[in-house]
Amino acid sequence: MVALAAAGVLTAALPAAAQRPLASIDAQTGVDANPYTSDEDVAVGEELYASRCSVCHGPEGRGDRGPDLTRQVYRHGNSDRAIFMNILSGIPNTGMPSVRLSDKEMWQIVAYVRSLRAPAEMAETGDADAGRALYARHDCGRCHFVDGEGGRLGPELSTIGWSRSPVHLRASIVDPGGDIEDDYRQVRVVGADGSPTVGVLLNEDSYSIQLLDMAGRLRSFMKSDIDEIERPQVSLMPSFAGRLDDPELDALVAYLSSLRRR
Ligand code: HEC
Ligand code: HEC
CATH class of the missing domain: 1.10.760.10 (Cytochrome c-like domain)
Structure with a gap:
């Protein structure tokens, strides 16, 4: 009881944010x-x-x-x-x-x-080894990083099996625009000469904008030098609907679900 009373006194003395852990x-x-x-x-x-x-x-x-x-x-x-x-x-x-x-x-x-x-x-039925091969064949690693290799245009997938369900993984592959990750928003910078550069937004302030272009290169622009910034509400990830049949999709989902690095 003494400890609780002391916690009560502390609660009264601290700003709201610092009090939070004491609420339980x-x-x-x-x-x-x-x-x-x-x-x-x-x-x-x-x-x-x-x-x-x-x-x-x-x-x-x-x-x-x-x-x-x-x-x-x-x-x-x-x-x-x-x-x-x-x-x-x-x-x-x-x-x-x-x-x-x-x-x-x-x-x-x-x-x-x-x-x-x-x-x-409802047990997972896909063949994870076949899924790994499909992942390589469709060059998913161009944009995704898994266990030490791959690109950075999309989110790292090394622990995706922990954090996302098979339902979500399947949807991510056939309908990438359905739920776009906040950190991977597409931007299209149109230069003064009309030439576009497409990529994932990294940073932006009043004067400049930085993005990772489709080749994975860091690009930086002064806003005074460019014509326009477009923000298409579509994923940079191509949809694989129609390019994978059902067993292939199951296999790919099983492979992604197996990615559980600690
Ligand atoms: C041109 C780049 C590109 C390619 C190729 C690509 N992806 Fe993606 N992927 C992205 C981007 C960007 C996102 C994040 C935006 C979004 O959620 O749509 C994403 C999101 C995902 C997600 C959701 C991640 C999460 O945290 O929920 C999964 C799963 C995924 N991709 C799997 C794949 C698989 C499997 C392949 C190959 C069949 C593939 N991707 C090919 C760019 C790509
Ligand atoms: C806005 C989405 C969202 C809501 C709402 C949400 N969660 Fe989560 N939860 C997640 C995500 C994403 C993770 C994955 C964390 C990771 O990457 O390992 C997670 C992880 C967890 C974990 C840990 C799983 C593990 O493998 O250790 C538990 C347990 C959990 N949530 C329970 C709940 C409960 C219970 C509620 C409701 C009171 C809830 N969550 C509400 C998104 C959510």
Whole structure:
């Protein structure tokens, strides 16, 4: 009790941002095991999950832009406490936000996440080795970096199996424009002579703009020297819809899902 009272005093003295970690008593006092695991807790957790998590992790936890949670093997920690802390604090630089609810509600979500199991018929069926060969044949490495080699026009994929679900991976390949990564926005700089340079935006301020062009070269322009900057809302990644049949797509998705460097 003394420790909690002291935390209360601290809370009053600190600015709002510094107070944040103190808001969860269970995080503070190091509660390890989930105190809320009854069937009712799981049911409440399911509702909270539907409103706060399913947009990224899919309606049954099968994943979308966020990873599949039904595998019960988690990169950022398997314990109840680790899952609780990931919900409370988010995971920096990954797109996993901090979702602030009461301690009890967060534990109820943990109980629901723990109950998730993928139906057997949803098991991944693709051949990852065949997928690796397809990745090479279609020259995905021109734009993507995997395990020490590749280009930088698109996001690095070395750990993509952890962070994205098969559903999202498949969509990324057949419909790249559907969900464009913020750090990989396309820009088209038109020079004073009308010649365009297309690439991914790296930096921009009032006077200049830097991009990585399609050949992977760093290009820098003074805004006073150029005619126009266009920002097409389409991905730089070509769509592979129609260029891969279903088994090939399954194989490629299985290969990408297997990329789980620690
Ligand atoms: C805006 C999208 C988004 C929302 C909303 C979201 N997540 Fe996430 N979550 C992600 C992403 C992306 C990751 C992948 C982190 C990485 O790259 O390893 C992730 C990771 C996780 C992980 C860690 C997985 C692992 O392998 O360790 C857990 C657990 C998790 N989320 C649970 C939740 C829960 C529960 C909620 C709702 C309270 C939630 N997430 C809301 C996007 C989201
Ligand atoms: C001309 C460059 C280019 C080529 C070739 C290319 N990509 Fe991409 N890729 C991108 C860019 C840029 C993005 C990010 C913008 C977006 O999300 O569409 C991206 C996004 C992705 C994503 C989503 C990553 C995430 O974090 O969600 C996946 C998966 C992917 N590519 C796989 C592939 C595969 C597999 C191939 C080969 C079949 C391929 N790419 C070929 C440029 C490319």
